[in-house]
Amino acid sequence: MNDNIQYAAQVKPTERQLLVQEMEFYSFIHFTVNTYTDEEWGTGKEDPQIFNPAELDADQWVEAVKAAGMKGLILTCKHHDGFCLWPSAYTEHSVKNSPWKDGQGDVVREISDACRRGGIKFGIYLSPWDRHEPTYGDSDVYNEYFKNQLRELLTGYGDIFCVWFDGACGEGPNGKRQVYDWDAYYALIRELQPGACISVCGPDIRWCGNEAGHCRSSEWSVVPASLQDNEKIHENSQQQDDREFARKFSSEDEDLGSRNVISEARKLVWYPAEVNTSIRPGWFYHASEDDKVKSLEELLHVYEGSVGGNATFLLNLPPDRRGLIHENDVLRLRELGDAIRRRYSVNLASGASASASEATEGHGPEHTLDGDRDTFWAPEKGTEQAVIELDLGEEQTFDRVVLQEYRYSQRIERFTLECQVDGIWTTIYNGTVVGYKKICGFDAVRSRYLRLNITESRWWPNLSAFEVYGSDTNA
Missing domain, CATH: 2.60.120.260 (Galactose-binding domain-like)
Incomplete structure (x- = not known):
């Protein structure tokens, strides 16, 4: 037997990795100024005055998530546009300069509190790419800015189960070239939230390779350590607001952990996959997509292929301009949860x-x-x-x-x-x-x-x- 095979069999997950794997199914919430501009990627020039979710109901979000059987919620606290859903002390581009609650509101606070009330886990998404912040591209200065914002989120909102880093960067050859200090970001997370997984652009959970809900037929958790750096390389990340990117499968990456692959790897790590897709075509809310919510059959297919394929399933739900999960999405989530519970409620082998x-x-x-x-x-x-x-x-x-x-x-x-x-x-x-x-x-x-x-x-x-x-x- 190849020594690498015995080595691979003994690679183990951390407790934080196990916690997320055993959650199985959890939600993404994409919500920012894009919700009001009908865009997927903001420019960073949006006026905070457009952000006004007058009917925002965090408990409604959590109940919709729970109805589907999901165990957690990850909120886009800051997307690429740089607008912060909490009143950050480090920028004026945030909810504190919006009309919502007369500038006294904090979306992150409302959602994290609702998650605790509802008994589900709370996670954060913080985009390293920031199209509004003027220090972006001045690497050392911006890295301090980013760490300051990360510290606010890691210390002000209770336990966090996941920090989700996006690899998207649309700066062109003449754009701002920011060198992200990933090691410093990771160290800060380990210090302040040691139980939190760092996902995608991070060492704990890897991206499955597409946004279409596709899972490999053979999804290995033990893979070459070099995969931990893939999404941090700009050339490999999403660089345009391109819906086709969400549909692309990478066939060359179909095999990540077979005997052939690991036999050539010097170091192996436990790096499980996460399958992510949106309940609608877009990641943010668009009224034109109200009748384009994924079918129950499609969602069940993704659920069984991901949770049932040695991966976790991260399903995006985009709140509308009212600050609510749309009625069509809520109905589908309830149908999905009912179908999963019905299908897997009676184990016929319980008395075997x-x-x-x-x-x-x-x-x-x-x-x-x-x-x-x-x-x-x-x-x-x-x-x-x-x-x-x-x-x-x-x-x-x-x-x-x-x-x-x-x-x-x-x-x-x-x-x-x-x-x-x-x-x-x-x-x-x-x-x-x-x-x-x-x-x-x-x-x-x-x-x-x-x-x-x-x-x-x-x-x-x-x-x-x-x-x-x-x-x-x-x-």
Whole structure:
């Protein structure tokens, strides 16, 4: 066995990475002056007087998020236009010079407080690119400005689960060339919010590579360390307000963690993927898109492909000019949450029994059925192929199987699912990686017996959960 394979099998996540992975599904909120100019990227020249969400209701946002089953909310506290949704002491380009609440309002305060009341986690987005701030391009001076604003957000609004940094930069060859001090930004976050993940332009969670909701068929959490720098390179970032960028898939990056890739890497890191897309075509609210909210079927597809593909799902919801999540979006979010809860509410394997081709002491196959993420089945070290069988006790009709590995490793590389029909084992699903969670969907079958064949794995496989769900014709 290649030494790098054993090395890869032992790379582990941090507790902050696990916290976000286990949230699974959370929301993005894009809201700024663009909401009032009907633009996606602001120029930085907008008059703060246009910002007036007279009916802003933070609890309405949180309830919409919770209805869909999301566990957190990340707010665009400052987008590329430089307008701050909190009364920053370091610029006049903020809510304090808007008519909203006579300049006494603080959107970040209202949303962070509502998240706590609603029992969901709060995160911040702060754009390093700032088209309004005159010191942008004077690298040392602007870096201090940015850190000052970051410090305000990290110390004034309670616990933050995520700091989301965007790599977008539209400055042309004759534009301002700002050198971001990423290491200083990261150090400040680690000092003030040590539990917060730093996402995309950061070391904790990586971007899946597109804004279309696409997830790789094999999404590895253990990848070459060099990937942590990809989004920080201007040439690789989004440089135009181009809707087509949201639809592009990068086929050359389809394989990030296979044996071939990691065999050539000097250093490997745990760097899980996040899939992000918007519930509408745009990231900010546009009245012309009120009838273009993604369908329930499309959102379910993205949910199962991301959460069920070893990634997290970040779904953007753009509040309208009133300061509310639009009624059409609220309805779709409720439908989505209801469909997910209905589809995954009854685990048909809850009363099943499990057997395995082999198991090491203390890690028997029964641990795949106990609902405990801290226990798992595993064969002896060095065993890369193994089989687990479930006896559901009686024939059941099902069309989904959910697999989960032990949270501190990712080892399964290839597997098949079989069920027994009329005494004959029939393949119903072929899969590659599992990781945190793999949702295997297939045409409904009726059987009492299920078999998981692990045909390739790293060093030795493990499995923490083996769940079975029935058909949901109403989803």
